[in-house]
Amino acid sequence: MVDDRRDDPQPQVPLREFTETTVESRVEFRGRIIDVRVDKVRLPDGRITTREIAEHGASVCVVPVDAERNVLMVRQYRKPIEDQLLEVPAGGIEPGETPEQAAVRELQEEVGFNAGEIRLLSSFWISPGWCTEYMYAYLATDLVSASLPADYDENIEVVPVPFEDIDRLLQSGEIIDLKSIASLVLAAKMLDLT
Known part of the structure; x- marks a missing residue:
């Protein structure tokens, strides 16, 4: 027999009715x-x-796949975790840009290519418990060389990774960045590589 009673002293509110009313709001930083x-x-x-809410503008990430089925990933140092990560290219959407335009720009800045075809994989909240950042994930194929200058504060190494190695890198913990994990899994499904 299952006991459905709860010892929790807080009233149980159905999720659809659980909203929070802002009483006061101030920007601290x-x-x-x-x-x-x-x-x-x-x-x-x-x-x-x-x-406590981190306000962050919308962003994009891109899974660039070349003709040899390599994913052009980037390795870069991430100060918050004091380590290097292997990631898909990503960045913020600039004022006046559409998400797709931002994805094309980031692809050119970070890996030096343009996409003959770019398709939206999905879009999602990065961490809605504390942050307002919303991300658009794209798949870029039919790549052609077309670089733009990198951002002044980025030190990026481009790392071609055969798509067949992605699952192993996910399982081994070599790829541990959530946007990269989600977009790589979605790209594999879109490319029918699962």
Whole structure:
């Protein structure tokens, strides 16, 4: 017999009714990439609490696949984790750009190619519990050389990875960046490589 009673003293509110009303909002920090906002919110049961929110603009990531079925990934140092990561190219959407235009620009800046064909894989919230960043993931194929200057603060190594090695790199923990994991899995499905 299953006991459906809960010992939790908090009232159970159906998810569709669980919203938070902002009582007060203030920006605590303004930066080049993010702003940090602290919201005081009222929960459905009337309690007041705070939410710390990183405000970040929309972004893109791109899975560039060349004619030999290599994924052109990038290895770069990531200061927050004090380590290098193997990732798909990615970056922010500039004012006035569409997500697709940003994907094409990032592809040119980070790996030095343009795409004969670029297709939207999906779009998703990066980490909606604390951040407003929304990302568009693209698959780029029919690549042609067309580089743009890299961002001044990026030090990137382009790493061609055979698509058949991607699953092994995911399983071994060599690729541990969530946007890369999600977009590579989606690209494999779109290319019917699963």
